[in-house]
Amino acid sequence: xxxxxxxxxxxxxxxxxxxxxxxxxxxxxxxxxxxxxxxxxxxxxxxxxxxxxxxxxxxxxxxxxxxxxxxxxxxxxxxxxxxxxxxxxxxxxxxxxxxxxxxxxxxxxxxxxxxxxxxxxxxxxxxxxxxxxxxxxxxxxxxxxxxxxxxxxxxxxxxxxxxxxxxxxxxxxxxxxxxxxxxxxxxxxxxxxxxxxxxxxxxxxxxxxxxxxxxxxxxxxxxxxxxxxxxxxxxxxxxxxxxxxxxx
Amino acid sequence: xxxxxxxxxxxxxxxxxxxxxxxxxxxxxxxxxxxxxxxxxxxxxxxxxxxxxxxxxxxxxxxxxxxxxxxxxxxxxxxxxxxxxxxxxxxxxxxxxxxxxxxxxxxxxxxxxxxxxxxxxxxxxxxxxxxxxxxxxxxxxxxxxxxxxxxxxxxxxxxxxxxxxxxxxxxxxxxxxxxxxxxxxxxxxxxxxxxxxxxxxxxxxxxxxxxxxxxxxxxxxxxxxxxxxxxxxxxxxxxxxxxxxxxxxxxxxxxxxxxxxxxxxxxxxxxxxxxxxxxxxxxxxxxxxxxxxxxxxxxxxxxxxxxxxxxxxxxxxxxxxxxxxxxxxxxxxxxxxxxxxxxxxxxxxxxxxxxxxxxxxxxxxxxxxxxxxxxxxxxxxxxxxxxxxxxxxxxxxxxxxxxxxxxxxxxx
Numbered sequence: 001x002x003x004x005x006x007x008x009x010x011x012x013x014x015x016x017x018x019x020x021x022x023x024x025x026x027x028x029x030x031x032x033x034x035x036x037x038x039x040x041x042x043x044x045x046x047x048x049x050x051x052x053x054x055x056x057x058x059x060x061x062x063x064x065x066x067x068x069x070x071x072x073x074x075x076x077x078x079x080x081x082x083x084x085x086x087x088x089x090x091x092x093x094x095x096x097x098x099x100x101x102x103x104x105x106x107x108x109x110x111x112x113x114x115x116x117x118x119x120x121x122x123x124x125x126x127x128x129x130x131x132x133x134x135x136x137x138x139x140x141x142x143x144x145x146x147x148x149x150x151x152x153x154x155x156x157x158x159x160x161x162x163x164x165x166x167x168x169x170x171x172x173x174x175x176x177x178x179x180x181x182x183x184x185x186x187x188x189x190x191x192x193x194x195x196x197x198x199x200x201x202x203x204x205x206x207x208x209x210x211x212x213x214x215x216x217x218x219x220x221x222x223x224x225x226x227x228x229x230x231x232x233x234x235x236x237x238x239x240x241x242x243x244x245x246x247x248x
Numbered sequence: 249x250x251x252x253x254x255x256x257x258x259x260x261x262x263x264x265x266x267x268x269x270x271x272x273x274x275x276x277x278x279x280x281x282x283x284x285x286x287x288x289x290x291x292x293x294x295x296x297x298x299x300x301x302x303x304x305x306x307x308x309x310x311x312x313x314x315x316x317x318x319x320x321x322x323x324x325x326x327x328x329x330x331x332x333x334x335x336x337x338x339x340x341x342x343x344x345x346x347x348x349x350x351x352x353x354x355x356x357x358x359x360x361x362x363x364x365x366x367x368x369x370x371x372x373x374x375x376x377x378x379x380x381x382x383x384x385x386x387x388x389x390x391x392x393x394x395x396x397x398x399x400x401x402x403x404x405x406x407x408x409x410x411x412x413x414x415x416x417x418x419x420x421x422x423x424x425x426x427x428x429x430x431x432x433x434x435x436x437x438x439x440x441x442x443x444x445x446x447x448x449x450x451x452x453x454x455x456x457x458x459x460x461x462x463x464x465x466x467x468x469x470x471x472x473x474x475x476x477x478x479x480x481x482x483x484x485x486x487x488x489x490x491x492x493x494x495x496x497x498x499x500x501x502x503x504x505x506x507x508x509x510x511x512x513x514x515x516x517x518x519x520x521x522x523x524x525x526x527x528x529x530x531x532x533x534x535x536x537x538x539x540x541x542x543x544x545x546x547x548x549x550x551x552x553x554x555x556x557x558x559x560x561x562x563x564x565x566x567x568x569x570x571x572x573x574x575x576x577x578x579x580x581x582x583x584x585x586x587x588x589x590x591x592x593x594x595x596x597x598x599x600x601x602x603x604x605x606x607x608x609x610x611x612x613x614x615x616x617x618x619x620x621x622x623x624x625x626x627x628x629x630x631x632x633x634x635x636x637x638x639x640x641x642x643x644x645x646x647x648x649x650x651x652x653x654x655x656x657x658x659x660x
Binding site for chain 1: 287291292293294298312313316317329330333334500502503519521523524525526527529531532534535537539589591594596597613
């Protein structure tokens with residue numbers, strides 16, 4: 001997103017501010033599950049696929065409601081963006097689950113529709129995230145731990161018949177040359193919220209997080225980019241700060 | 249029916265209100281959709297063997313990308329592979345694949361590009377031209393040899409055929425045999441010698457790791473060694489495994505050999521391979537393990553491995569495995585430096601490949617790290633006790649390294 005586009009976006013929101021009739025702060029909690037895919041290409045690698053993997057997210061939504069149809073929303077959150085590398089065919093059993101935790105700050109405009117307690121809404125915005133932690137779990141063929149040490153002559157039907165698989169489950173060590181730990185992208189969501197009589201809100205929201213920064217730094221020629229692409233569903237609640245401070 | 253001024257005003261406000269919401273939402277969607285163009289194009293990555301190789305640009309691209317994706321030592325190799333791309337891509341583009349002079353120029357370029365690679369298994373074979381081979385590590389050893397003579401040439405085969413059997417091995421125990429085996433697609437001689445020295449040392453020499461292909465002549469040699477090992481006479485005070493000049497071979501032989509001398513698994517190092525196309529995409533380190541064999545006995549006696557500068561690959565790995573034993577000792581000279589095990593590329597998505605039907609690249613599939621945390625690829629494994637063989641000693645009927653092993657065992 002260029003600076004010009006961002007300026008236009010912010011200007012338009014500011015232009016809508018005269019419509020403010022009542023501004024109200026909400027704060028709450030949300031949690032959910034997601035499914036992340038690593039968008040890349042590995043068509044040169046035989047019997048190898050990059051598959052999506054589920055993860056979790058928790059966040060603290062903060063809503064600044066400018067009027068009855070528009071609000072600004074920020075949700076500092078912890079979000080997993082996981083994926084799996086699977087070997088197939090003869091190599092079935094070799095895999096690596098990559099579990100990556102991000103601290104993420106989305107800034108969104110929230111457009112609400114509907115008149116009464118039950119409202120639909122759409123969130124649109126951008127986010128910045130920091131790749132906080134990583135863990136890898138899997139199994140690899142251990143070349144220096146062969147199976148056929150007793151010289152049997154049975155033809156192997158799987159790689160595990162040639163090399164013992166080495167299972168691992170360990171913290172991922174970041175490589176400062178390779179790993180790009182900052183991530184930016186856009187975020188969009190669609191949800192339903194229900195407002196209780198005391199002004200608090202419960203919501204359920206489907207969300208897509210679309211990274212446009214490569215997960216790797218540019219460290220070599222002909223580098224194939226890797227992008228996170230995440231679909232998630234979150235449930236949560238929002239409490240009016242007016243309620244918290246005793247004003248109804 | 250006409251609307252009153254108030255109702256008209258409310259209606260207009262509602263329309264404006266709706267249009268504002270609609271335009272903001274639409275604009276936001278426009279902004280969001282434009283974000284998708286922020287991603288770089290993801291183009292298919294082609295396997296090097298799938299390039300046509302119809303011209304030198306194609307050959308270069310397949311070779312460079314194949315190395316970029318398959319070579320396992322990028323994390324420790326000092327070759328600037330990006331600079332190779334920017335330097336040699338335009339040079340290859342000027343060459344004509346159908347011109348003999350240009351083909352020879354291309355061979356020079358390949359040698360220049362790969363001269364500094366630390367993978368000491370690394371060998372280029374120009375299958376699309378003249379089948380000549382180039383090995384950067386061999387090339388380096390030749391240069392070293394001009395400074396330090398004897399650093400490249402193997403010990404004379406007569407050392408193992410006659411000197412050791414006649415001078416060192418107790419005649420009644422001597423077992424010696426030679427069979428033909430296939431290593432890397434070509435036939436070679438598999439030779440082994442075993443017996444006792446001074447009735448105190450059990451000795452085994454073999455020139456390659458080809459135990460699974462043992463024929464009628466070598467089988468009795470190995471059977472003698474392993475049978476003696478299983479029922480070790482009390483007179484035996486130590487064991488010597490001689491892998492000098494051994495060019496390596498099958499990985500499973502390590503279990504068969506050393507797994508007969510231990511009763512608990514032995515971790516002596518770690519290997520890792522690639523798990524992605526990036527130069528620095530690696531799997532975690534997996535332990536390199538020697539598995540005890542059925543009927544194995546725990547040998548507490550000194551085990552000496554003799555290895556030298558022409559001990560390559562599995563011979564070096566065996567030296568490291570023995571060195572890691574509490575009763576193990578490596579005597580000789582620093583090994584060749586080709587420690588990374590090989591397997592077909594499909595096994596690890598790394599290692600050997602053919603680029604555009606023109607050049608075959610023989611390279612390791614995995615990287616080996618010794619128990620001490622050092623990676624000896626390109627450097628060679630240093631001995632615990634350095635003893636250099638000399639021509640003068642050989643011609644006077646001595647094997648200085650074997651003498652050192654005998655002395656070591658006699659003193660322990």
